[in-house]
Amino acid sequence: MKFVAFERKLQGTGASRRLRHAGKVPGIVYGAGEPVSIELDHNALFHALKKEAFHSSLLDMELAGATTKVLLRDYQMHPYKPQVLHVDFQRVDATTKITKKVPLHFVGEAESPAVKTDKGTVNHVITELEITCLAQQLPEFIEVDLSGLTMGHSVHVNDLKLAPHIKIVTHGKPNPVIATPVPAVVEEIVVAAAPAPEAKGKKKK
Structure with missing residues (x-):
């Protein structure tokens, strides 16, 4: 699977909040070099996260014209909104265990x-x-x-x-x-006994 990321210049809580309002998701790529702050399109990432392969296979990340093999390592969701707040990727190569x-x-x-x-x-x-x-x-x-x-x-x-x-x-x-x-569950049907009919001719006092 392939996705496109963009280098994120601005850091901090305020910058991340503005990114989210603009429909972007802040993230980071680490491993095999210096960490790089990135941003991704929210809707594309949200739909990708619904696919099993996005979580369990190598991904091709296109960043600044270059393609790098990465793995999804972590992501944070909003407590009650369908919104991705942050995402982490790890760079990998042929020797990465x-x-x-x-x-x-x-x-x-x-x-x-x-x-x-x-x-x-x-x-x-x-x-x-x-x-x-x-x-x-x-x-x-x-x-x-x-x-x-x-x-x-x-x-x-x-x-x-x-x-x-x-x-x-x-x-x-x-x-x-x-x-x-x-084993298959066998349901037992219990039939309740009907109450005995009141004797005829018996008068109430």
Whole structure:
């Protein structure tokens, strides 16, 4: 994905506030050299942030006529308005090693015996994983194949088929569960007993 940024000359809270009123977003690019203050078009950035790939893949940033590989590192949103307040990018090259969260894409769920035969559902326990790799080797997502999932068994991190250059960061957990099947819920219908009819001929006092 590619986006256009412009060098930001003015600094400070007041300058950033004026930028936002003008439909711009202040930001910064750091790493592999001196930090550079930038500004971006708000609407273009707002729509880009809705795309998964903008968060988890290398981006081409065009700045002052040159294109640089960067990663989105952080952004701040307004507490209640649909407005981006600030954005951070990191420059990367062929030697940059990074640690970043990558989304999981689940496939084959409907064809799995747990769903197709046993009519169960699959609980996605983890929807993203933190990995370490060279920036140039960062995958946009990691695919999780659920087509062989059976009831009573789960898919763990160690079951994933990953390229050798990708290392998963589990923060001390030995082999976390990624997805697990859940049996179908059988609803029980309870019928309340009708009250016994009052005996005929019985007079009220």
